[in-house]
Amino acid sequence: MSAVISQTELRRLVDGWIGQGVQVAGPRQVKPDHVLYALLNESGQLAMDGFVRPANSIKEFVYPRHEKLYGYRLNEKEIELTDVELPAKPQVVLAARPCDAAALPILDPLFNWDFQDDFYNRRRELTTVVTLACNNHDAHCFCTAVGLAPDAERGSDAMLFDLGDGSYEVRCLTDKGRKLFDGKTQSSDKVGQAKAAPKKTIDLEKIRSFINGDFESPYWQELTLRCLGCGSCAFTCPTCHCFDIVDEGNAAGGERVRNWDACQFCLFTKHASGHNPRTAQGQRQRQRVTHKFGIYPDKFGDILCTGCGNCTRNCPVSLGIFPVLDSIQKVETGAVEAA
Amino acid sequence: MNIYKPDLMDVLEVNQHTADIKSVKIAFKDKSKQQDFAFRVGQFGIFSAFGYGESTFNICSSSTWKDYAEFCFRRTGKVTEALWRIEPGDTIGFRGPYGNHYPTDEWEGKNLIFIGGGIAMPPIRCAIWYALENREKYGRITIVYGARTVGDLVYRDELDKWAGYKDVKVIRCVDPGGETPDWDGEVGFVPAVLEKASVPADNSVALVIGPPIMIKFSLPVLSKMGLADKDIYTSLENRMKCGVGKCGRCNAGPVYVCKEGPVFNLEQLKRLPEDY
Structure with missing residues (x-):
């Protein structure tokens, strides 16, 4: 037996949550052919199908792109620091893709090793992730190549399966999920199933051996020559998490904020002396790939990539992680002649 | 606890060493914190000029000195330009101590x-x-x-x-x-x-x-x-922002310099790629 909810009932539920003061986010068509995860004012804005995945990721609901860390004010000669109130509103992220949901447990250890980031942790606690198993994929999806799947449960509190008849099977995976859907579903004998998974493959061992090999390999430069260093890949990636801390205001008062940053920017590692360990775009691409497939798994246990394909989909020159990995595989198997 | 929020420090003394280098002695406004402040030589701090931002410097006083901590900087960017103007009696921010330290215990007898x-x-x-x-x-x-x-x-x-x-x-x-x-x-x-x-x-x-x-x-x-x-x-002097292993800036190969460094011996350094 399964639990099922109709699309109409689901939308009614969403309006109910919003009415109770819950912040609800989900895919929303913001322009023709352009769907983003965004806050919803009412359930009508929720886009459930007709697209592969939103152009951004759900990370911004637990780790906003711009976040105030504290305020400061100068009174005469005395500086006064003011705390930021941590968010208190519960939040539901609805119809997230499994490749978005999986990113959150992957990021948890980073925000908690030794020093615990309360901003991240509070939002994480307040957030319930309701995933929609994927029924379509496009040429850029590769979740199955990094150990996930169109119905991977990691990071989800509940998962919906489109039954194709205007209703969804609801699988509650955690207490948070059960709390949302308890008593709201009908029992049924229909069972949902994710449709056709992406077929792309990566030999992760080959990637490992390449990134552990020659650090100065000319291939990094060659494979990534067309990279413009725009950072779209990092900003739309569910797992990229680098940030900058800056002051907004003047010496009299203002706030200290953190903003998303990206290792693809040329000033990212530039020292005050002018020395820059990564002066070329190829070196910055090497860092991105090495961090995701070597450094992060070694340190925190998981590959820092969920195979969503956003980096390529949003790349002005069609680069992104998969094309780079694919080229690396070819180099490693000798399909490409040595540079 | 907000790990990004600094402590407020009184500027006790400013010394100019060269045309563009000054050192500053600071102490916690909260006297009990000054008493309890402990670090090991080699560790660093993140220092703020409010309205301008934060910069990373080594704590260049000895850990045996209890009345103040000291840092030294070259005037070279937005934050250090602002720090250049501070005078005794002013307030700056400090977060730390961060990172590992010189193994002064192992150096004993050498x-x-x-x-x-x-x-x-x-x-x-x-x-x-x-x-x-x-x-x-x-x-x-x-x-x-x-x-x-x-x-x-x-x-x-x-x-x-x-x-x-x-x-x-x-x-x-x-x-x-x-x-x-x-x-x-x-x-x-x-x-x-x-x-x-x-x-x-x-x-x-x-x-x-x-x-x-x-x-x-x-x-x-x-x-x-x-x-x-x-x-x-x-x-190592890699650029840093958070100092606490989150912001992703100070990676040198597999290490987060802010947590596993900044102090390395040559044996360890030789295992790192040249990313610093």
């Missing part, structure tokens, strides 16, 4: 060789004072310090003070062309001066900090002198 270049004196100075304050625990101390010109030497008064200690040898040098008529130190680049000085290297550890080019050419000299890789230490 002779110490300190090699510094330019603005890299402060991160060595804390270790020098620490060793001098625990003089009985360490053997001979040799300090080789160079700068581009005589006017670029920092903590010049302390160089003379250190030279007065028993079994301490101070070799000062400036780059060719950087000497003044009354300069009585060496003229030459740090690696060459170090080689010429034929410092005895038996039972020794070396701490070498300076511009990448100085480190690069000093390392083979130290090896030639007979120091093992595990006895040669340096401190």
Whole structure:
């Protein structure tokens, strides 16, 4: 037996949550052919199908792109620091893709090793992730190549399966999920199933051996020559998490904020002396790939990539992680002649 | 707890060393915090000029000094430009101490060789004072310090003070062309001066900090002198923002310099890719 909810009932539920003061986010068509995860004012804005995945990721609901860390004010000669109130509103992220949901447990250890980031942790606690198993994929999806799947449960509190008849099977995976859907579903004998998974493959061992090999390999430069260093890949990636801390205001008062940053920017590692360990775009691409497939798994246990394909989909020159990995595989198997 | 929120510090004293380098003594506004503040030499802090931002500097005072902490900076960007204007009585922010430290316990019973270049004196100075304050625990101390010109030497008064200690040898040098008529130190680049000085290297550890080019050419000299890789230490200066292993900026190969560094010995450094 399964639990099922109709699309109409689901939308009614969403309006109910919003009415109770819950912040609800989900895919929303913001322009023709352009769907983003965004806050919803009412359930009508929720886009459930007709697209592969939103152009951004759900990370911004637990780790906003711009976040105030504290305020400061100068009174005469005395500086006064003011705390930021941590968010208190519960939040539901609805119809997230499994490749978005999986990113959150992957990021948890980073925000908690030794020093615990309360901003991240509070939002994480307040957030319930309701995933929609994927029924379509496009040429850029590769979740199955990094150990996930169109119905991977990691990071989800509940998962919906489109039954194709205007209703969804609801699988509650955690207490948070059960709390949302308890008593709201009908029992049924229909069972949902994710449709056709992406077929792309990566030999992760080959990637490992390449990134552990020659650090100065000319291939990094060659494979990534067309990279413009725009950072779209990092900003739309569910797992990229680098940030900058800056002051907004003047010496009299203002706030200290953190903003998303990206290792693809040329000033990212530039020292005050002018020395820059990564002066070329190829070196910055090497860092991105090495961090995701070597450094992060070694340190925190998981590959820092969920195979969503956003980096390529949003790349002005069609680069992104998969094309780079694919080229690396070819180099490693000798399909490409040595540079 | 908000890990990004600094403590407020009183500026006690500001000293100008060169045309563009100053050092600042600070103490916690909260007196009990000053009492409890403990760090190990080699650790760093993140210092704020409110309205301008944060910068990362080594804590260049000895960890045995309890009344204040000290940092030293070169005026070179937005934050240091703002710090340049501070005066005693002003308030700045401090987060830390962060990172690992010099293994001063393991260095006990050894002779110490300190090699510094330019603005890299402060991160060595804390270790020098620490060793001098625990003089009985360490053997001979040799300090080789160079700068581009005589006017670029920092903590010049302390160089003379250190030279007065028993079994301490101070070799000062400036780059060719950087000497003044009354300069009585060496003229030459740090690696060459170090080689010429034929410092005895038996039972020794070396701490070498300076511009990448100085480190690069000093390392083979130290090896030639007979120091093992595990006895040669340096401190990496990768750019940082958070200091607590989150912002992703200071990666050098597999390490987060802010947490697993900034102090590395040459053995560890050789295992890292050249990403610093």
